[in-house]
Amino acid sequence: MNNNTACPLDCFDACEIVYENDKITPKKNGHTNGFLCPHLNHYKKFTHITKPRYNGEEITMDEALLRLKEMIEDSNKDEILHYKGNGNFGLMQDVTSHFFASYGATLTDGSLCDGAGEAGIIKGRGSNKNMPLSEISKSDVVIIWGRNPHITNSHLLPVIKDKKIIVIDPVKTKIASSADLYIQIKPHTDILLAFMLSRFLHIEGNYDEKYLEKIANEYEEYYELSQTLRIKKTLDFIDVTLGQIGDFLGLIEDKKVAIVCGVGIQKYRDGADVMQAIDAFAVNLGLFGKEGCGVAYLGNSKEAISSPFNTKAKKVSKVDTKFSKFKTVFIQGTNPLSQMPDSFRVIKEISSVKNIVYFGLEENESSAMAHLVIPAKNFLYKNDIRTSYSHNAIINMPRVAECDYGISEYDLSAYLCNSFNVKLKSEAEYIEYFKSFGAKREDGSWHVKDREEIPYKDSFDTDTKKFAFLEEFDKPEYKDKGLYLITSKSYKSQNSQFNREENVYLNSSLGFKEDELVNISSSIGNVKLKVKINNNLRDDCVLIYSGTKGVNALTTSLPSFFGKSAAYQEEKVEINRC
Ligand SMILES: Nc1nc2c(c(=O)[nH]1)N[C@H]1C(S)=C(S)[C@@H](COP(=O)(O)OP(=O)(O)OC[C@H]3O[C@@H](n4cnc5c(=O)[nH]c(N)nc54)[C@H](O)[C@@H]3O)O[C@H]1N2
Numbered sequence: 361m362n363n364n365t366a367c368p369l370d371c372f373d374a375c376e377i378v379y380e381n382d383k384i385t386p387k388k389n390g391h392t393n394g395f396l397c398p399h400l401n402h403y404k405k406f407t408h409i410t411k412p413r414y415n416g417e418e419i420t421m422d423e424a425l426l427r428l429k430e431m432i433e434d435s436n437k438d439e440i441l442h443y444k445g446n447g448n449f450g451l452m453q454d455v456t457s458h459f460f461a462s463y464g465a466t467l468t469d470g471s472l473c474d475g476a477g478e479a480g481i482i483k484g485r486g487s488n489k490n491m492p493l494s495e496i497s498k499s500d501v502v503i504i505w506g507r508n509p510h511i512t513n514s515h516l517l518p519v520i521k522d523k524k525i526i527v528i529d530p531v532k533t534k535i536a537s538s539a540d541l542y543i544q545i546k547p548h549t550d551i552l553l554a555f556m557l558s559r560f561l562h563i564e565g566n567y568d569e570k571y572l573e574k575i576a577n578e579y580e581e582y583y584e585l586s587q588t589l590r591i592k593k594t595l596d597f598i599d600v601t602l603g604q605i606g607d608f609l610g611l612i613e614d615k616k617v618a619i620v621c622g623v624g625i626q627k628y629r630d631g632a633d634v635m636q637a638i639d640a641f642a643v644n645l646g647l648f649g650k651e652g653c654g655v656a657y658l659g660n661s662k663e664a665i666s667s668p669f670n671t672k673a674k675k676v677s678k679v680d681t682k683f684s685k686f687k688t689v690f691i692q693g694t695n696p697l698s699q700m701p702d703s704f705r706v707i708k709e710i711s712s713v714k715n716i717v718y719f720g721l722e723e724n725e726s727s728a729m730a731h732l733v734i735p736a737k738n739f740l741y742k743n744d745i746r747t748s749y750s751h752n753a754i755i756n757m758p759r760v761a762e763c764d765y766g767i768s769e770y771d772l773s774a775y776l777c778n779s780f781n782v783k784l785k786s787e788a789e790y791i792e793y794f795k796s797f798g799a800k801r802e803d804g805s806w807h808v809k810d811r812e813e814i815p816y817k818d819s820f821d822t823d824t825k826k827f828a829f830l831e832e833f834d835k836p837e838y839k840d841k842g843l844y845l846i847t848s849k850s851y852k853s854q855n856s857q858f859n860r861e862e863n864v865y866l867n868s869s870l871g872f873k874e875d876e877l878v879n880i881s882s883s884i885g886n887v888k889l890k891v892k893i894n895n896n897l898r899d900d901c902v903l904i905y906s907g908t909k910g911v912n913a914l915t916t917s918l919p920s921f922f923g924k925s926a927a928y929q930e931e932k933v934e935i936n937r938c
């Protein structure tokens with residue numbers, strides 16, 4: 361049996377692993393660089409569901425499949441919703457969507473993740489083509505803007521270790537502590553910093569005029585828009601000094617610069633505009649289409665790969681889903697009862713659904729609500745293939761071991777397709793099809809052949825082929841009430857998988873004591889958590905990690921203005937002693 365596969369998790373890195381003697385070890389070379397993160401190092405210790413359940417009773421897999429078939433028969437086609445997440449990033453995971461779409465059920469669109477930022481990128485550039493890891497490795501200066509690489513993207517670290525680093529983050533993360541310049545910005549004000557940086561480039565005459573004339577000719581109008589902001593008032597409001605702006609522009613002058621953004625900048629309703637303003641700064645610097653320069657965000661992991669699966673279907677939002685309109689909801693690879701915004705709304709909506717099916721690996725809030733629980737096989741026990749949203753590798757994920765419980769997405773779909781007369785090819789045919797998008801490199805690794813290493817070389821992908829600048833944006837109100845909720849990723853968990861966090865983190869100046877129980881509330885809802893003191897936070901921030909039980913009781917289900925994305929940090933919060 362082939363023993364080379366890849367980590368399946370929703371992560372920038374898409375590590376390659378070797379499975380030998382029941383052990384997961386990292387591939388020594390290439391982007392994996394001989395190390396994995398705690399999730400995969402301890403993967404075998406986590407308990408997975410092994411027995412299917414119906415209304416709390418254990419049943420066999422055959423019985424579970426029969427129940428599923430009956431639930432589908434019991435519902436009109438338009439009363440069936442397939443709610444799928446990315447618990448596993450394998451390309452074969454969409455085979456279930458193929459069944460549901462072909463059958464006439466409803467799928468979802470929108471994003472719980474990076475959708476607002478992606479929409480901003482597409483507004484400006486016309487497409488989302490990412491700066492890959494291999495190009496970041498060629499830059500001189502790396503600006504880490506709302507990303508936390510020690511936690512979420514550790515394989516970026518060896519690549520940038522000898523470079524000048526600028527960090528913009530309201531939390532003093534590990535990379536912020538060792539950065540050449542750290543800006544502890546006020547949350548949700550990155551758009552103002554991006555405008556200020558573009559404006560000062562113009563004031564100092566350091567913008568790339570020749571490039572702008574060719575590829576972004578409305579740059580003068582954009583400069584005028586940036587002049588509608590008052591410099592001192594804006595900088596005071598966002599907690600950035602003129603000295604820091606000077607240092608920032610000094611560090612990047614005449615250098616190869618990579619702006620590496622994370623989801624932190626765009627967990628707001630105007631998240632798309634924030635990203636578009638950061639892109640605009642990069643355009644003013646002339647960073648696109650040059651070696652070692654550009655903007656990295658979360659690329660589209662399926663870029664330059666066309667799907668063999670039918671996913672044309674009626675779609676509803678995955679952010680504010682009206683579950684109660686459906687009779688059967690099939691949940692796959694996600695834990696919406698924890699991870700969707702506005703948990704109270706989700707619980708209320710989903711409670712009236714007659715048939716809730718949970719198809720996943722572990723017990724959580726969603727498996728607890730489900731009438732039918734179907735255990736999936738984990739990645740070691742099924743065939744798949746994956747790509748990444750931060751580099752261009754395509755990695756085969758063959759079955760590397762056997763187990764006698766659970767079912768793969770392909771086998772479950774084959775059962776449904778067979779039961780309801782939907783055409784399906786063999787698993788091997790689909791995997792071969794995906795492989796055909798790969799090309800071998802000299803070092804033996806495979807990459808997605810039609811992805812450009814340096815995108816936007818001669819033009820952008822907008823209708824005019826030029827970069828589209830923001831033409832307007834919401835001016836800040838320069839007033840500040842309530843605390844900012846920061847809800848980011850934890851070292852210990854993968855969103856709600858593995859070891860979940862349980863606390864709220866606060867700066868000591870807020871006057872709360874370690875381990876005291878507090879009530880955190882927003883206009884949406886509330887949650888009670890124990891305090892942990894963390895003075896790496898600003899004193900106007902409250903940090904509750906993704907995956908903490910109850911955090912999404914605080915968050916709004918109103919989607920972003922562009923990109924149909926969840927806005928997890930839109931709501932301000934209050935804290936009170938219990
Ligand atoms: N260990 C671990 N790794 C993961 C995950 C996980 O759950 N655990 N999840 C994976 C997934 S699904 C994703 S999408 C990626 C995301 O990877 P990242 O983008 O790194 O994710 P976050 O931790 O949400 O946010 C990054 C940083 O944004 C900062 N931030 C918050 N608000 C603001 C703001 O207003 N402005 C600025 N400038 N910064 C802000 C936070 O303090 C945080 O340090 O990580 C993936 N990797």
Ligand SMILES: Nc1nc2c(c(=O)[nH]1)N[C@H]1C(S)=C(S)[C@@H](COP(=O)(O)OP(=O)(O)OC[C@H]3O[C@@H](n4cnc5c(=O)[nH]c(N)nc54)[C@H](O)[C@@H]3O)O[C@H]1N2
Pocket residue numbers: 368370445446447448472473474623692693694695696699700719720721722724736737738739847848849854855856857905906907911912915928
């Ligand atoms: N408050 C707050 N909320 C957030 C975020 C935040 O930062 N703060 N982050 C948001 C982001 S960026 C994301 S991406 C989402 C993630 O939210 P989810 O998509 O819900 O991700 P997880 O919590 O990791 O849950 C993954 C699920 O997939 C299942 N699974 C894993 N592997 C497989 C498999 O091979 N097959 C099947 N069938 N199931 C599998 C696991 O059992 C688990 O139930 O959360 C969002 N929610």
Ligand code: SF4
Pocket residue numbers: 367368369371372373374375396397398399400514515
């Ligand atoms: S760093 Fe990311 S890809 Fe690598 S093992 Fe951890 S979760 Fe998987």
Ligand SMILES: [Mo]
Pocket residue numbers: 370472473474
């Ligand atoms: Mo995500």
